[in-house]
Amino acid sequence: MTETAPNRAIVLQGLTKCFVAGGTLALDDVSLAVQAGEVFGIAGRSGAGKSTLIRTVNLLERPDSGRVTVLGQDMLALEEDALRTARRGIGMVFQHFNLHTRRTVAENVAFPLEIAGIAAAERRARVAEILPLVGLEAKRDAYPAQLSGGQKQRVGIARALASRPKILLCDEATSALDPETTREILALIRDLRDRLDLTVLLITHEMSVVKAICDRVAVMEAGRIIEEGRVFEVFTRPRHATTRSFVAEVIGHGVPDSTLARLPQPEAGEVRRLVQVVFTGPHATRAVVSQASRDFGLDVNIVSGRVDEIAGEPFGVMALAAYGAPGQVERAFDWMRSLGLTVTELHA
């Protein structure tokens, strides 16, 4: 991407939606901008409003107030006819695939072309072109009931892309699939994004999906976006408690209390501090612990640790029990922070 401001594919501004008059808001003043070409994830527990939010992009759900701009087009200003045309430029993939049970794979993929009034010969050509992209040439005449979950979702993806949209909406696209198939489908979506210049907006309740595929993420709770940022940032420095618990599901930051209780108590004249250190950036691979131990005269007990990668960037998480002279332990932590590491206190 160049120095100029990146092109914004989807802009949602101040969206509000209430399903029951006087009830809680499904969307509570939500604003979001998705850059062209990125994979943007919206994570949240069920009932957080993410499903409603993704449906406002193609107006399957009309917000009570706010603005929806897709590829520069004010969606809420469109007449019914123009809205249908606009929807053809926005592909959508669903959790339960939503395939026509009585149409074959090829007929399912051709469906959006059929309703767009494209001639049969051209439909056939397009289907023949798109099935190899999702690896389903061999299944073109099979019915959905004869396919596995992963194959069904591949049909769903091929169908969503049949009319050459620039935007792909994924509504819990992998939530009905097993972990192995989930990985395959996510890799496919990412690959198609690169090859077809797609902008992908996905919603999920699994942070592992965000970690595997997204460039940026927004976390939703009770109809609001509580945190938003680059996936690496949100994973390594979650600010909101809900985000932290979400992230912990994938990264496993926690150390069991029983383990902490079993750590040796500090000797006389010594203090003990329990901290979690997140290693990111240029110092992620540096021998920080042994240097701190040497320079500040600490005894460091590594309680847990792991190295992981998010969006291609390596990072490490460690739980440390540090023993040393009162001032020295603090100074060591400050030095670590000055290197760009995140040091947070754990309570024993």
Added chain:
Amino acid sequence: MSWLTPTLQDLMIQALWETIIMVGASAGIAVALGLPLALLLHVTSPGGLSPNAWINRPIGLAVNAARSTPFIILMVAIVPFTRLVAGTSIGTTAAVVPLALAATAFLARLFENALREVDRGVIEAARAMGATRMQIVWKVLVPEALPGLIAATTVALVSLVGFSAMAGAVGGGGLGDLGIRFGYQRFMPEVMATVVIILILFVQGLQSLGDWLVRRMSHR
């Protein structure tokens, strides 16, 4: 089989033919009228494609009224209407009118249920792809519901065979009528038994045909 005189044979063949006419014609009319009614009911229902209580309620009420009237009463009650439509109020043709009316109401409900069974997700997907309401109805709703619609038609056909036996009340003829007149009123149990066996085979045939079609049509 000395009781099965050539005359009686002819009567049976004629009765079977009358039953087929009554059931076939009224079922044909009922499908033609019941499907649009069911689609209107489904589409205008709350949460449907175009919710509209002003259309939904009156149709629902009319369908229920026709369904809750006992057939024998319905048949007599609409005699003026039958005369208007069929030009006569007695005979096989006349019997088709009340049969079709009852079957239309019956099928409208059965069809509506079959339409309701269609996965809402498929409809939502079609909406997301920019399908018009008409396209959703004719390219998604009806094709997806087809096995259910055929199963419903089978049920209606079988019920119609039963209803058609009552058509004797308006001189409609048919197997049921033959059974009553000869088997019961003339004390010929052989005729009654034969009629019942033919009816059982007839219904069995309809049901098997319906089941076979449903199996062929559905790809679940």
